[in-house]
Amino acid sequence: MFEVERHCGPTPRRLRETDLPDLVTLSTAAGWNQIEQDWLRLIRLVPEGCFGVELDGHIVATTTAICYGRDLAWIGMVLTHPAYRRRGLARALMEHALAWLDQQGVEWIGLDATEMGEPLYRSLGFEAEESIERWAAQAPGHIAGEVLPVGFEAELDEQAYGVSRRVLLEHLAAGGSYRIRNVGYALWRPGRLAYALGPCIARTPEAAERLIRACLACRPGENWFWDLLPANVAAVELARHYGFTPRRHLVRMWRPGRAMRPRPRFRNEWIYATAGFEYG
Template sequence: MVFTVDSFSAAMDVDFRPLTARDAGDAAALSTAVGWGMRRTDWERFVSLPAVRTVGGWRDGELVATATAVCYDAAVAWIGSIVVAAPYRRRGLGTRVFERAFDDVRDRVDVVGLDANDTGKPIYADAGFDDVLTATVYTGTPSADLDASGVEPLTDAARIAGYDATRVSVDREFLLASLLDDPDTRGVVTTDDTGYAIATPTRTGWAVGPLLADDRQTTHRLLAAVRDALDGDSFTINALGSAPAAAFAAAGLTDTRTLTRMTYPTPEPALTGRGVYANAGFALG
């Protein structure tokens, strides 16, 4: 199926253009209004990173819709942050802003991916996206029995960039550096560099991801180190597939909902691979 920006009926007059730094506050207000955890800092990251392409939709001067796409070289683009103001839902606007983001990146990369909820999945399937795996959201605090030995603080993205690239098959150092540059972020890494995790603050709490590790035992040590770094605060983490989900459940975390990871034009394990236990967030892949 071929998408064009006019393939859906315009239910209302909306002006689309890329987001800029001056729009970060409005984007944060929009995502907050619909209950998302994104902060102004997150939107400032999106508009400042050259690898991130953005779309905003304005009606009568008000920002009413957003979408983002993170491009990892020419290999993968990850679409996310599809937010629509409550009064404009179920009027085709979410489809239109997704369509804009999709049209912007699909000829730039080999694979386009996203994580779909039940509402969006039929729209993405109609656009040619195929199911790849189930992503499960876990929440809670890891068991006090887990041992954090052999794990230390992580502050330098260069230390883990090579390890990360061998697992996800793209270079994400720019993203990892941006996450770790946030003074509120907590990163942990094993002393032998066989795994790492990053915890970032959200408007509603903490989110952990990416988390990459050589095995389940290392994953549990990383989760214990995150637990200690956050002083026992609860967090969310997104398991990519059944094995990571089982590891998080065994650590004492609770599953709360699922999404479907989808890719275009064919089913591809984009940004997943051996040892990729948790994604960087649904907006980042």
């Protein structure tokens, strides 16, 4: 097995579509839900912000960074293959991604940290803010959803996040989508272990329920994941109502930039499901 050079260190490079088989191997080895389509979406969405370290002819570690304008970026897919851990690969990739984001002049950087990732992020200046949880359930076998218009509400999403995520939503909506004009929208997509619900942004719990029910009704009886912020009590109640239970606990962390511009304000009370840990 290749020994990482102590002095030179591992050299991150941009991910390419030809890396897809390695990338799927990597996320599957960690027990994550991503499929090839998820990696492809990231590479196409932000080709200059997807980084990997290649050793022994394979990508064995990754980190991705998405900029939502200059005020906010999101880090995700911090993964090292089990056979290559504790050699500084994740640290090298994070430092590379953060340097790239600094070059872009991005102010605030957020991420959703697993217990394994948290010490690394703390050492790089990230501070924990709040919990974020993955809930899971098998959708009811006989669930009837309303027929709602297809699409998303980019302006409402911007009001919920304080930044434009339109490009992300355009890519994610290729899965499934429902909208209620000016009131809310919900997206879903397939995954390796379960369908992934989210994002779901809605002004009221009633709208969120209509949207989420419509999504679940597309794949009744199937396994679903739903990433939510426990701070949104209405989202928790809704998840319980549909039989979801918490499976994974992560922590949302932030690193401020140099200019000290105020952080984009997230309206957690409108965020019923996040887009996924890699997107925020």
